[in-house]
Amino acid sequence: MKIFVIAGEPSGDKLGGALMAGLRQLAPDVEFSGVGGDDMAAQGLASLFPMSDLSVMGLAEVLPRIRLLRARIRETAAAIAVAAPDLVITIDSPDFCLRVLKLARAASPRLPVVHYVAPSVWAWRPKRAARMAPLVDHVLALLPFEPPYMTAAGMSCDFVGHPVVAEPRAPASDVAQLRAGHDGPLVLALPGSRRGEIARLAPRFGQALAQALPENARVLVPTVRAQADFMRAQVAQWPVHAAVLEDSAARRAAFAAADVALAASGTVSLELAANETPMVIAYDLALLTRFLAQRLIRLDTVTLVNLVSETRAIPEFLGRDCQPDRIAVALKNLLDDAGTRAAQLDAMALTMARLGQGGTPPGQRAAQSVLDFMASQAGDGPVPAF
Numbered sequence: 168m169k170i171f172v173i174a175g176e177p178s179g180d181k182l183g184g185a186l187m188a189g190l191r192q193l194a195p196d197v198e199f200s201g202v203g204g205d206d207m208a209a210q211g212l213a214s215l216f217p218m219s220d221l222s223v224m225g226l227a228e229v230l231p232r233i234r235l236l237r238a239r240i241r242e243t244a245a246a247i248a249v250a251a252p253d254l255v256i257t258i259d260s261p262d263f264c265l266r267v268l269k270l271a272r273a274a275s276p277r278l279p280v281v282h283y284v285a286p287s288v289w290a291w292r293p294k295r296a297a298r299m300a301p302l303v304d305h306v307l308a309l310l311p312f313e314p315p316y317m318t319a320a321g322m323s324c325d326f327v328g329h330p331v332v333a334e335p336r337a338p339a340s341d342v343a344q345l346r347a348g349h350d351g352p353l354v355l356a357l358p359g360s361r362r363g364e365i366a367r368l369a370p371r372f373g374q375a376l377a378q379a380l381p382e383n384a385r386v387l388v389p390t391v392r393a394q395a396d397f398m399r400a401q402v403a404q405w406p407v408h409a410a411v412l413e414d415s416a417a418r419r420a421a422f423a424a425a426d427v428a429l430a431a432s433g434t435v436s437l438e439l440a441a442n443e444t445p446m447v448i449a450y451d452l453a454l455l456t457r458f459l460a461q462r463l464i465r466l467d468t469v470t471l472v473n474l475v476s477e478t479r480a481i482p483e484f485l486g487r488d489c490q491p492d493r494i495a496v497a498l499k500n501l502l503d504d505a506g507t508r509a510a511q512l513d514a515m516a517l518t519m520a521r522l523g524q525g526g527t528p529p530g531q532r533a534a535q536s537v538l539d540f541m542a543s544q545a546g547d548g549p550v551p552a553f
Contacts, residue, residue, distance in 0.1 A: 281540060354387070375492075439515075472518050
Protein backbone atom coordinates (compact mmCIF):
# COMPACT_ATOMS: atom_id res chain seq x y z
CA MET A 168 0.00 0.00 0.00
CA LYS A 169 1.34 3.44 -0.99
CA ILE A 170 0.43 6.43 1.18
CA PHE A 171 1.24 10.08 0.47
CA VAL A 172 1.43 12.04 3.76
CA ILE A 173 1.54 15.83 4.20
CA ALA A 174 2.38 17.73 7.39
CA GLY A 175 3.18 21.43 7.52
CA GLU A 176 3.90 22.13 11.20
CA PRO A 177 6.04 20.56 13.96
CA SER A 178 2.87 19.43 15.74
CA GLY A 179 1.65 17.76 12.55
CA ASP A 180 5.03 16.11 12.08
CA LYS A 181 4.70 14.50 15.53
CA LEU A 182 1.22 13.26 14.67
CA GLY A 183 2.48 11.95 11.36
CA GLY A 184 5.42 10.14 12.91
CA ALA A 185 3.22 8.32 15.42
CA LEU A 186 0.63 7.49 12.76
CA MET A 187 3.27 6.15 10.38
CA ALA A 188 4.73 3.97 13.16
CA GLY A 189 1.26 2.57 13.86
CA LEU A 190 0.62 1.89 10.19
CA ARG A 191 3.95 0.06 9.88
CA GLN A 192 2.92 -2.22 12.73
CA LEU A 193 -0.44 -3.06 11.17
CA ALA A 194 0.64 -3.01 7.51
CA PRO A 195 4.40 -3.73 7.29
CA ASP A 196 4.46 -3.39 3.49
CA VAL A 197 3.26 0.25 3.54
CA GLU A 198 5.31 2.76 1.52
CA PHE A 199 5.35 6.47 2.37
CA SER A 200 6.07 9.61 0.36
CA GLY A 201 5.17 13.23 0.93
CA VAL A 202 6.11 16.22 3.09
CA GLY A 203 7.09 16.16 6.76
CA GLY A 204 9.73 16.83 9.38
CA ASP A 205 12.10 14.92 11.62
CA ASP A 206 9.55 12.60 13.27
CA MET A 207 8.21 11.48 9.92
CA ALA A 208 11.73 11.15 8.51
CA ALA A 209 12.48 8.76 11.38
CA GLN A 210 9.72 6.54 9.98
CA GLY A 211 11.26 6.53 6.53
CA LEU A 212 9.80 9.62 4.83
CA ALA A 213 12.07 11.51 2.42
CA SER A 214 10.36 14.91 2.44
CA LEU A 215 9.64 16.48 -0.93
CA PHE A 216 10.95 19.82 0.44
CA PRO A 217 11.70 21.26 3.91
CA MET A 218 8.56 21.32 6.04
CA SER A 219 9.67 24.68 7.45
CA ASP A 220 8.61 26.26 4.13
CA LEU A 221 5.01 25.76 5.29
CA SER A 222 5.31 26.67 8.99
CA VAL A 223 3.74 30.13 8.91
CA MET A 224 0.62 31.47 10.62
CA GLY A 225 -1.60 34.52 10.09
CA LEU A 226 -1.86 36.95 7.19
CA ALA A 227 1.11 39.02 8.30
CA GLU A 228 3.41 35.98 8.07
CA VAL A 229 1.82 34.33 5.02
CA LEU A 230 1.74 37.32 2.66
CA PRO A 231 5.54 37.74 2.28
CA ARG A 232 5.83 34.03 1.42
CA ILE A 233 2.77 33.67 -0.78
CA ARG A 234 4.77 32.99 -3.97
CA LEU A 235 6.75 30.17 -2.32
CA LEU A 236 3.59 28.68 -0.78
CA ARG A 237 1.79 28.65 -4.12
CA ALA A 238 4.76 26.93 -5.73
CA ARG A 239 4.81 24.31 -2.95
CA ILE A 240 1.08 23.66 -3.44
CA ARG A 241 1.58 22.97 -7.15
CA GLU A 242 4.71 20.91 -6.48
CA THR A 243 2.95 18.75 -3.89
CA ALA A 244 -0.09 18.13 -6.07
CA ALA A 245 2.16 17.16 -8.98
CA ALA A 246 4.06 14.74 -6.73
CA ILE A 247 0.78 13.08 -5.72
CA ALA A 248 -0.07 12.57 -9.38
CA VAL A 249 3.32 10.98 -10.06
CA ALA A 250 3.23 8.77 -6.94
CA ALA A 251 -0.31 7.52 -7.69
CA PRO A 252 -0.86 6.56 -4.02
CA ASP A 253 -3.62 4.35 -2.67
CA LEU A 254 -4.37 7.02 -0.06
CA VAL A 255 -3.47 10.62 0.78
CA ILE A 256 -3.27 11.65 4.44
CA THR A 257 -3.14 15.37 5.17
CA ILE A 258 -2.26 16.46 8.70
CA ASP A 259 -3.59 19.75 10.04
CA SER A 260 -2.36 22.86 8.05
CA PRO A 261 -5.75 23.08 6.29
CA ASP A 262 -5.00 26.23 4.30
CA PHE A 263 -2.14 24.45 2.53
CA CYS A 264 -3.49 20.91 2.51
CA LEU A 265 -6.94 21.68 1.12
CA ARG A 266 -5.45 23.66 -1.75
CA VAL A 267 -3.24 20.69 -2.58
CA LEU A 268 -6.22 18.34 -2.38
CA LYS A 269 -8.26 20.53 -4.72
CA LEU A 270 -5.62 20.09 -7.41
CA ALA A 271 -5.05 16.41 -6.61
CA ARG A 272 -8.75 15.57 -6.71
CA ALA A 273 -9.15 17.45 -10.00
CA ALA A 274 -6.54 15.11 -11.50
CA SER A 275 -7.84 11.99 -9.72
CA PRO A 276 -11.45 12.41 -8.50
CA ARG A 277 -11.62 9.00 -6.79
CA LEU A 278 -8.44 9.49 -4.75
CA PRO A 279 -9.17 8.43 -1.12
CA VAL A 280 -8.28 11.16 1.40
CA VAL A 281 -7.98 11.13 5.20
CA HIS A 282 -7.42 14.35 7.13
CA TYR A 283 -5.84 14.19 10.59
CA VAL A 284 -7.00 16.95 13.00
CA ALA A 285 -10.57 18.13 12.57
CA PRO A 286 -10.97 21.84 11.76
CA SER A 287 -12.05 23.89 14.77
CA VAL A 288 -15.54 24.56 13.43
CA TRP A 289 -16.84 24.61 17.01
CA ALA A 290 -14.68 27.71 17.61
CA TRP A 291 -14.81 29.68 14.37
CA ARG A 292 -15.54 29.48 10.62
CA PRO A 293 -18.31 26.84 11.01
CA LYS A 294 -18.65 26.37 7.25
CA ARG A 295 -15.11 25.00 6.91
CA ALA A 296 -16.30 21.42 7.43
CA ALA A 297 -18.78 21.75 4.57
CA ARG A 298 -16.07 23.20 2.32
CA MET A 299 -13.71 20.39 3.30
CA ALA A 300 -16.20 17.59 2.67
CA PRO A 301 -15.86 17.46 -1.17
CA LEU A 302 -12.10 16.93 -0.75
CA VAL A 303 -11.90 14.68 2.32
CA ASP A 304 -13.52 11.30 2.97
CA HIS A 305 -12.52 10.53 6.55
CA VAL A 306 -11.32 12.63 9.51
CA LEU A 307 -9.21 11.69 12.53
CA ALA A 308 -10.28 13.90 15.44
CA LEU A 309 -8.14 14.81 18.44
CA LEU A 310 -10.99 16.03 20.65
CA PRO A 311 -13.94 13.91 21.79
CA PHE A 312 -16.66 16.41 20.88
CA GLU A 313 -15.56 16.86 17.23
CA PRO A 314 -16.92 13.81 15.30
CA PRO A 315 -20.57 15.01 15.16
CA TYR A 316 -19.47 18.22 13.41
CA MET A 317 -17.63 16.23 10.76
CA THR A 318 -20.34 13.63 10.15
CA ALA A 319 -22.95 16.40 9.86
CA ALA A 320 -20.88 17.79 6.98
CA GLY A 321 -20.80 14.42 5.21
CA MET A 322 -17.46 12.92 6.23
CA SER A 323 -16.83 9.87 8.39
CA CYS A 324 -14.87 10.64 11.55
CA ASP A 325 -13.25 8.82 14.48
CA PHE A 326 -12.03 10.31 17.75
CA VAL A 327 -8.54 8.82 18.08
CA GLY A 328 -7.29 10.62 21.17
CA HIS A 329 -4.86 13.49 21.63
CA PRO A 330 -1.11 12.80 21.29
CA VAL A 331 -0.38 14.63 24.53
CA VAL A 332 -1.58 11.60 26.51
CA ALA A 333 1.21 9.46 25.01
CA GLU A 334 4.06 11.96 25.38
CA PRO A 335 6.97 10.65 27.48
CA ARG A 336 7.28 12.11 30.97
CA ALA A 337 10.51 13.27 32.55
CA PRO A 338 12.23 10.82 34.93
CA ALA A 339 12.02 11.81 38.59
CA SER A 340 15.81 12.09 38.68
CA ASP A 341 15.78 14.79 35.95
CA VAL A 342 13.09 16.72 37.80
CA ALA A 343 14.99 16.52 41.08
CA GLN A 344 18.18 17.67 39.40
CA LEU A 345 16.43 20.68 37.89
CA ARG A 346 14.99 21.72 41.25
CA ALA A 347 18.15 21.02 43.27
CA GLY A 348 19.39 23.95 45.32
CA HIS A 349 16.37 26.15 44.59
CA ASP A 350 13.65 26.77 47.16
CA GLY A 351 11.64 29.48 45.39
CA PRO A 352 8.92 29.07 42.75
CA LEU A 353 9.97 27.59 39.43
CA VAL A 354 8.12 29.37 36.63
CA LEU A 355 7.88 28.47 32.94
CA ALA A 356 7.55 31.15 30.27
CA LEU A 357 6.32 29.86 26.90
CA PRO A 358 5.79 32.71 24.42
CA GLY A 359 5.18 30.50 21.38
CA SER A 360 7.11 28.36 18.92
CA ARG A 361 6.97 30.58 15.82
CA ARG A 362 9.18 33.61 15.31
CA GLY A 363 6.23 35.97 14.87
CA GLU A 364 4.57 34.77 18.06
CA ILE A 365 7.77 35.12 20.04
CA ALA A 366 8.38 38.64 18.76
CA ARG A 367 4.86 39.72 19.75
CA LEU A 368 4.59 37.96 23.08
CA ALA A 369 8.05 37.76 24.61
CA PRO A 370 8.33 41.46 25.59
CA ARG A 371 4.92 41.33 27.30
CA PHE A 372 5.75 38.08 29.05
CA GLY A 373 8.97 39.55 30.40
CA GLN A 374 7.17 42.60 31.80
CA ALA A 375 4.42 40.48 33.36
CA LEU A 376 6.93 38.17 35.04
CA ALA A 377 8.84 41.12 36.45
CA GLN A 378 5.64 42.48 38.03
CA ALA A 379 4.35 39.17 39.38
CA LEU A 380 7.28 37.12 40.62
CA PRO A 381 9.06 37.20 43.98
CA GLU A 382 12.80 37.75 44.02
CA ASN A 383 13.53 34.08 44.67
CA ALA A 384 11.62 32.87 41.59
CA ARG A 385 13.50 31.06 38.85
CA VAL A 386 12.29 31.43 35.24
CA LEU A 387 12.85 28.79 32.56
CA VAL A 388 11.99 29.25 28.89
CA PRO A 389 11.69 25.94 27.00
CA THR A 390 11.76 26.39 23.23
CA VAL A 391 12.25 24.51 19.99
CA ARG A 392 15.78 24.30 18.65
CA ALA A 393 14.95 26.23 15.48
CA GLN A 394 13.97 29.29 17.54
CA ALA A 395 16.51 29.01 20.36
CA ASP A 396 18.83 31.83 19.24
CA PHE A 397 15.96 34.20 18.53
CA MET A 398 14.37 33.34 21.89
CA ARG A 399 17.64 34.03 23.71
CA ALA A 400 17.87 37.44 22.05
CA GLN A 401 14.34 38.27 23.22
CA VAL A 402 14.82 36.95 26.75
CA ALA A 403 18.09 38.89 27.12
CA GLN A 404 15.98 42.07 27.10
CA TRP A 405 13.70 40.96 29.96
CA PRO A 406 13.87 42.73 33.32
CA VAL A 407 14.09 39.28 34.98
CA HIS A 408 16.76 36.65 34.48
CA ALA A 409 15.60 33.57 32.57
CA ALA A 410 17.31 30.49 31.15
CA VAL A 411 16.38 29.22 27.68
CA LEU A 412 16.14 25.43 27.32
CA GLU A 413 16.28 23.83 23.87
CA ASP A 414 17.20 20.25 24.75
CA SER A 415 14.11 18.03 24.65
CA ALA A 416 14.97 16.18 27.87
CA ALA A 417 15.49 19.47 29.73
CA ARG A 418 12.23 20.73 28.31
CA ARG A 419 10.32 17.69 29.61
CA ALA A 420 11.93 18.06 33.03
CA ALA A 421 10.99 21.74 33.16
CA PHE A 422 7.34 21.00 32.39
CA ALA A 423 7.24 18.41 35.17
CA ALA A 424 9.16 20.47 37.73
CA ALA A 425 7.48 23.88 37.32
CA ASP A 426 5.14 25.34 39.91
CA VAL A 427 3.29 27.56 37.42
CA ALA A 428 3.54 28.62 33.78
CA LEU A 429 2.78 31.62 31.62
CA ALA A 430 2.09 30.29 28.14
CA ALA A 431 0.90 31.25 24.69
CA SER A 432 -2.42 29.80 23.62
CA GLY A 433 -2.31 26.45 21.85
CA THR A 434 -1.64 22.78 22.48
CA VAL A 435 1.03 23.74 25.03
CA SER A 436 -1.84 24.11 27.52
CA LEU A 437 -2.43 20.36 27.18
CA GLU A 438 1.26 19.61 27.70
CA LEU A 439 1.15 21.62 30.90
CA ALA A 440 -2.05 19.86 31.96
CA ALA A 441 -0.45 16.45 31.36
CA ASN A 442 2.33 17.52 33.74
CA GLU A 443 -0.12 19.01 36.27
CA THR A 444 1.40 22.48 35.93
CA PRO A 445 -1.04 25.33 36.69
CA MET A 446 -1.00 28.06 34.07
CA VAL A 447 -2.02 31.47 32.80
CA ILE A 448 -2.64 31.74 29.05
CA ALA A 449 -1.88 34.90 27.06
CA TYR A 450 -1.91 35.44 23.31
CA ASP A 451 -2.13 38.10 20.65
CA LEU A 452 -2.10 38.09 16.87
CA ALA A 453 -0.74 40.50 14.30
CA LEU A 454 -3.10 43.49 14.13
CA LEU A 455 -4.89 42.58 10.88
CA THR A 456 -5.25 38.91 11.86
CA ARG A 457 -6.57 39.90 15.29
CA PHE A 458 -9.13 42.23 13.68
CA LEU A 459 -10.46 39.36 11.56
CA ALA A 460 -10.30 36.74 14.33
CA GLN A 461 -12.34 38.85 16.75
CA ARG A 462 -15.22 38.74 14.27
CA LEU A 463 -15.02 34.99 13.74
CA ILE A 464 -14.42 33.44 17.17
CA ARG A 465 -17.62 31.86 18.50
CA LEU A 466 -16.53 30.88 22.02
CA ASP A 467 -15.72 32.67 25.27
CA THR A 468 -12.46 30.67 25.66
CA VAL A 469 -9.85 29.23 23.32
CA THR A 470 -7.89 27.27 25.93
CA LEU A 471 -8.25 23.53 25.27
CA VAL A 472 -8.21 22.58 28.95
CA ASN A 473 -11.23 24.84 29.50
CA LEU A 474 -13.03 23.44 26.48
CA VAL A 475 -12.44 19.74 27.10
CA SER A 476 -13.10 19.93 30.84
CA GLU A 477 -16.12 22.21 30.29
CA THR A 478 -14.79 24.60 32.93
CA ARG A 479 -13.18 28.02 32.82
CA ALA A 480 -10.45 27.19 35.33
CA ILE A 481 -7.59 28.52 33.19
CA PRO A 482 -7.38 32.34 33.01
CA GLU A 483 -6.60 33.71 29.57
CA PHE A 484 -5.69 37.14 28.21
CA LEU A 485 -6.27 37.42 24.49
CA GLY A 486 -5.91 40.21 21.96
CA ARG A 487 -6.32 43.60 23.59
CA ASP A 488 -6.39 41.93 27.01
CA CYS A 489 -2.88 40.55 26.47
CA GLN A 490 -1.34 43.25 28.66
CA PRO A 491 1.50 42.71 31.16
CA ASP A 492 -0.29 44.27 34.15
CA ARG A 493 -3.41 42.11 33.69
CA ILE A 494 -1.36 38.97 33.14
CA ALA A 495 0.73 39.73 36.22
CA VAL A 496 -2.31 39.89 38.50
CA ALA A 497 -3.51 36.44 37.39
CA LEU A 498 -0.02 34.97 37.63
CA LYS A 499 0.47 36.30 41.16
CA ASN A 500 -2.92 34.95 42.20
CA LEU A 501 -1.99 31.54 40.84
CA LEU A 502 1.22 31.55 42.86
CA ASP A 503 -0.47 32.72 46.08
CA ASP A 504 -3.86 30.97 46.09
CA ALA A 505 -3.94 27.19 46.70
CA GLY A 506 -7.65 27.04 45.86
CA THR A 507 -7.05 28.47 42.38
CA ARG A 508 -4.32 25.91 41.72
CA ALA A 509 -6.52 23.06 43.01
CA ALA A 510 -9.35 24.04 40.65
CA GLN A 511 -6.95 23.96 37.73
CA LEU A 512 -5.58 20.55 38.71
CA ASP A 513 -9.12 19.12 38.81
CA ALA A 514 -9.83 20.50 35.33
CA MET A 515 -6.54 19.10 34.03
CA ALA A 516 -7.24 15.61 35.36
CA LEU A 517 -10.67 15.59 33.72
CA THR A 518 -9.16 16.84 30.45
CA MET A 519 -6.56 14.09 30.32
CA ALA A 520 -9.14 11.39 31.04
CA ARG A 521 -11.38 12.68 28.24
CA LEU A 522 -8.47 12.80 25.80
CA GLY A 523 -7.72 9.10 26.25
CA GLN A 524 -5.05 8.93 28.93
CA GLY A 525 -4.40 5.32 29.93
CA GLY A 526 -5.83 3.82 26.74
CA THR A 527 -4.39 2.77 23.38
CA PRO A 528 -1.88 5.40 22.18
CA PRO A 529 -3.42 7.88 19.72
CA GLY A 530 -0.97 7.05 16.93
CA GLN A 531 -2.08 3.44 17.03
CA ARG A 532 -5.76 4.38 17.22
CA ALA A 533 -5.28 6.68 14.23
CA ALA A 534 -3.56 3.91 12.24
CA GLN A 535 -6.41 1.52 13.04
CA SER A 536 -8.95 4.11 11.90
CA VAL A 537 -7.08 4.69 8.62
CA LEU A 538 -6.92 0.99 7.78
CA ASP A 539 -10.55 0.43 8.75
CA PHE A 540 -11.48 3.30 6.43
CA MET A 541 -9.46 1.77 3.58
CA ALA A 542 -11.09 -1.63 4.23
CA SER A 543 -14.54 -0.04 4.06
CA GLN A 544 -13.61 1.57 0.74
CA ALA A 545 -12.63 -1.85 -0.60
CA GLY A 546 -15.72 -3.53 0.88
CA ASP A 547 -13.66 -5.61 3.32
CA GLY A 548 -14.24 -6.01 7.04
CA PRO A 549 -12.36 -4.05 9.71
CA VAL A 550 -8.61 -4.66 10.08
CA PRO A 551 -7.72 -6.62 13.26
CA ALA A 552 -6.92 -4.17 16.05
CA PHE A 553 -3.72 -3.83 18.06
